[in-house]
Structures are given as structure tokens and as C-alpha cells.
Amino acid sequence: MSVPGGEERAAGGDGWRRLAPRTVLVAALVMAGIATGAGAPVFVGLAAGRPLWQAGAWVLGGAALLIAGGSALDLVRWRRTKYRVGAERVELRTGLLLVKRRSLARERIRSVDLTANVLLRVLGLVKVRIGTGENTGGAESTLALDPVTREEGERLRRELLDRRAAGGAGAGSHREGELAVLDPAWIRYAPVSFVAPALGGAAVGGLMQVSEWFGARGKLIDWVLDRFRDTPVLWIVVVLVVGACTAGVVGALGLWVEMWWNYRLEREPGGTLRVRRGLFTTRSTSVEERRLRGVELVEPLGVRTLGAARVDAVATGLTVGEDSGHANHRTLLPAAPRATAEAVAAHVLREAVSPTRAARLTPHPPAARTRRLRWAVGAALAPVLVLGVLGALLTDVLLYAAGACGVVLLPTAVLLGRDAYRSLGHGVSGEYLVARSGTVRRTTVALRRGGVIGWTVKQSVFQRRAGLVTLTATTAAGAGAYSVYDAAEGEGLAFADEAVPGLLAPFLDRPAD
Amino acid sequence: MTGTGSGGTARLRPPNNTLDRRVVGWWRTQCLLLTAGPVAVLGVLGAFLAPARPWLLPAAGALAVLGAAASVFLPLWWFRVHRWEVTDDAVYVRTGFFWQEWRIAPMSRIQTVDTVRGPLEQTFGLSTVIVTTASSKGAVKIEGLDHALAAELAERLTVITGSTPGDAT
Structure with a gap:
């Protein structure tokens, strides 16, 4: 362990420590950035009406004030923020006007995450977020140290998560250290994710927005139309769509590189899984294995057609996505070939074979397929009908549009409906309950049976007629509840009873044998 | 088995x-x-x-x-349709009509037991007992119990859950 850390701590008297003083420099630099960004247009604006030196003085004066103010504020914040890692609790004292004291019991700490954006990285700093696994209390269950030096962040992480004395379950039989590293070839799954079209749309929207700020939207559209003066409409549409898609793909590739560069998944001696990744902003997320209740294999449609899958952790205390990372902080492996994904899932769960592969999934009755087809066709018919009615009332053009919609949408709907039915399945594999569903985003969850803390059985009027039920296992981890949709009533209940013995049995009416 | x-x-x-x-x-x-x-x-x-x-x-x-x-x-x-039952091991509730729902929460996983009385509910002398587990989606609600019965039930549940260790967080 780090010797300097120990010395520093002894020197700190009663153990109270401060954040890294360089935070003031960070604040000054951020303010300088803002000042530059805001100052340039202001300078241009001012220079139009008055002499250059006067405009320059105004802008520089404002910038100096902004930077000085921001730094001073941060200096006060730095002076008033102290933290202490005691034997029992981690404490934080903070607040500019109002002193806030918060403390977390060390035994409740479940995660220590480190993030560093480019600026912090250059200065050798990290942001530390210490969290307990509690859903209640919201922000009160996390402490943020923003920022500390990189060494101090590492030391905190190691010290707070080291539970070697407690001993991980079944340690030794499974390998420690590196479980997975980034294979650059995985980037081929980036363009087929749903990010690409979204980014493409955003690029077009952004272009329109920016051109409007400068009052040039009309000109932009005219310019684009000018390029295409002699080309038919169809070509224009094709070219524009291809352009937007290219922008989306480039964006998706860039985003993937920034998110997943240097990705590695490790198991640390204390029984912690650690994910490190990021090109510019580095992120380190740690999941304590004790609170891991299973894994989820996520296959969005595009990724699935290429035979790949992503692995998410199902763990307690990861539900709040207050950071900018959204759901990404529970992703253990980005989209990778399915075999790799399953191998990683097996390593993570300390199983020989991933339960998502080992489980023999029971298919659902044909009535479930009927329901899915009905929904899909219904959803596809709605726009066709609307267009058709409008067409009958207004113009014939809409009737053609309705026809085209029908020709495209109906077969797609039928395919998706059939695929959704094929995806359905549930089963028990060793210590895990496995459930699969979804077509556009197919998920296979393997949930530890001991982690199920209740069942909810739902049945609509239509399901009752078809003899189907939806079973939902509630759990403290992940999304809080995982469902088996449209299982056969008797078989589904028997499955729920088998998965969690004793819970359902007293309330079941069995036919007399 | x-x-x-x-x-x-x-x-x-x-x-x-x-x-x-x-x-x-x-x-x-x-x-x-x-x-x-x-x-x-x-x-x-x-x-x-x-x-x-x-x-x-x-x-x-x-x-x-x-x-x-x-x-x-x-x-x-x-x-x-709406019925409820509390055994030594679990709380079991059935609700809904068009969308019928059966909820089961085992005693050992219950975290809190709350009794709530809305203004309208009070005039009818009724209470709602809400039993929550560690899951964000696992709460079990028993609406429309007699005041005295609800209080007694809440107390009984608190005693039972207090004596069973662990809540699977």
C-alpha cells in the first residue's frame, strides 16, 4: 500500500484531509475557457461600435473578473471541505455558507467510482464518488470528493473496498486479475447500434439550429437545393439520407472510441469487479461481488444480427444514474461476439458456463405468439388506417402513401412479432433463474435465485382467456423487477415455485393427483 | 419435491x-x-x-x-377480487379486476411497514397498510382495512420482521 498516504494521514492530526489544492487551478482554467468562449463573440460585437482597445479592455476586464471570482469561490470551497476515513465511518464536511456534515458507515459502502476528464487528467486529479447500495435517500447515499490526486483516489478506492478479511465467496477456484480487455475489432458493432441514426438526426438538427442562430437557415436550405437543381427528388432524398447516416456512423464510431478506449474488466483480490475505460475522460467503476445478483445479456437488434451481445451487471445499489454515464455504469462488457460475452458472464459469476447458455429455456405457448402478432399488426395498421381515412377524405396521394406504408410495415411487423415470440423463454439453471424476452432489444437475464425477494403474478382479462400469466420476480438489484412475459399459467407458476422454493407453494392450488 | x-x-x-x-x-x-x-x-x-x-x-x-x-x-x-392474507412466512395480496395481480412478499425480506390514512379513507374508518421490501418495485399494498385491524396487523408484521434477520440488500 502507499506509504506516502500513511505518512500524510499521520501528519493530518485527527485524520481530517483536504481535497487536492489544484482544484483552484482547475476552476481558474474552466473559467478561462468560459471567458474565451463568451468573450470572442462579445469582442466582435463591441468592436463594431467602438475603438478596438476599448472593446479589448471591456472583454479582458470581464474575463479577469470571471476567472478571479471563480477561483476565489473554489478556494473558499477547498478551504471548507474536509474528509476523513475513520475506522467505522467516512465523513465529509462541506458547504460555503451552511456547513454540511455527512457520513457513511464503511461497512455499507458498496462502490467507489473514479472519473477524470481531460483537464483533471492533465493535472493528475480524479473525482471520487463513494456510494452505499441504498435506493432510498437519493443523493444522501453518495459522497463526492471533487477532486483529489490520482494516487489518493486509488488509495481510497483500495482502502474502502478491501474486504479481504471477509473473504469472497468461493475465491480461489476462479481466476483473479484481468477478465476481459478491449478488442479493437469490436468497433464493428458500434455503427449498428441505435446511437448511429440518433446521432445522424442530431447532426442535421444541429446544423439547422446553428444556421438559424446566424440567421442563415434559409440560405443553407437554398444552397442545398441549389446543388440539386437538376436532380430528381428521389436522388435528393437518397443523398441527404446517406449523408445523415454517414454522419451518424462517424459519430457512433467516435463515441465508441471515447467511451471504450483502454477498456478492461478485472477482478481484484478483495472480491471486487472493476471496469476501466475511456479515451479522454477516464472512468473506473467498481462493483462489489457480494452485491452482484446476476448478469443481463443485452442484444439490440442490429448488434444481435451480427451475433454479438453486451453484458450488464445486475447488482444492488446501481440504480441511480445521477452521473452523466446513464446506464453505462453497469455495463461490464461492451457489445462483443456472443461467445466472448458468455465467457465473460461465466467468469463474472464464477460459474463454469454462463447460466444464460446453460439454461434450457422453456418456450411459451402459441397463445403468446398470437398476442405478439396481434400487437405488432395493430401497431402497423394504425398509421395505414389513419393515412387511408385521410386519403379517402382529402386527396389520393395519401392513399398511395397508405398503400406504401402497408406494404413496408405489415411484413416488418409480422417478422418482429414472430421474432418476439421466439425470444420468449424461461428456465432454471443451477443457482440462477433465466428469463429472455424482447425483439428490438432482446435481453436475457440470469438472476441469482437467492436474490429474488418476492413474486408478482399478473393476468389481464385477455391473458386469462388464453391461459397465460406474466410472472415478475422482484429483487433489490438492477431494475428492481424482472419479468417472464406470457408464460403458460400452470407451467409458469410451477417454474416460479421451483426457482424460489417455499415462497409460492403455500398459495398454490394443485390439482389432486 | x-x-x-x-x-x-x-x-x-x-x-x-x-x-x-x-x-x-x-x-x-x-x-x-x-x-x-x-x-x-x-x-x-x-x-x-x-x-x-x-x-x-x-x-x-x-x-x-x-x-x-x-x-x-x-x-x-x-x-x-381484492383479498389479502398474512401467514407466518409471507404477505399475500390479490388486487385488480381487468388486470388481476397477485403479490407475494416473504416475511424475511420485508423492510418497512407503513400505515396510511387518506382524508376520505378516514371518514370511512379505513386504513392502508404498505409493506415494502428492498426492491424498488416490490411494495405490497393492502387498501381498505379497518383502523384497528390495520394497526394490529402493522404491529404484528413489525414484530415478525424484526425477529427475522437479513433483508437481502
């Missing part, structure tokens, strides 16, 4: 206890209040807007009739 996927027609049996009979009155009042609002709005509009009167007043009338019918019959149905 039980249930090895014999594919039989195992079904969930209804829980043992019905709610307090007064709950029908409570549901009826809620239903009536819910329909009274839109009916009143339509009626007032109809009284003031002469040209739209032939549309608005019949709509208000139809809504009132529907609401009244629903208020009379639906609560009777609901009363038959």
Missing part, C-alpha cells in the same frame, strides 16, 4: 381474508367524485354555451349515467 414442471393446472388460490365491507362505500365515493368533476364541467359549459348545448348536455348525461353505473357495480366486483 413440489412443482417440477409437471405442466399441470396449478393455480394461485385466493387469499383468505376479504377487505372491510366499508371499502365498497369508499370506492363508490371515489368513483362518484371522479365522474362528478367532468360532468360538472360539461354541464356548466352546456348551460353557458347555447350553440354547443345539444352536444354538451347529452354528453354530460351519458357520462353521469356511466359513472353512476360504474360506481354501483364495479366496487362490488372489486370487493370480490
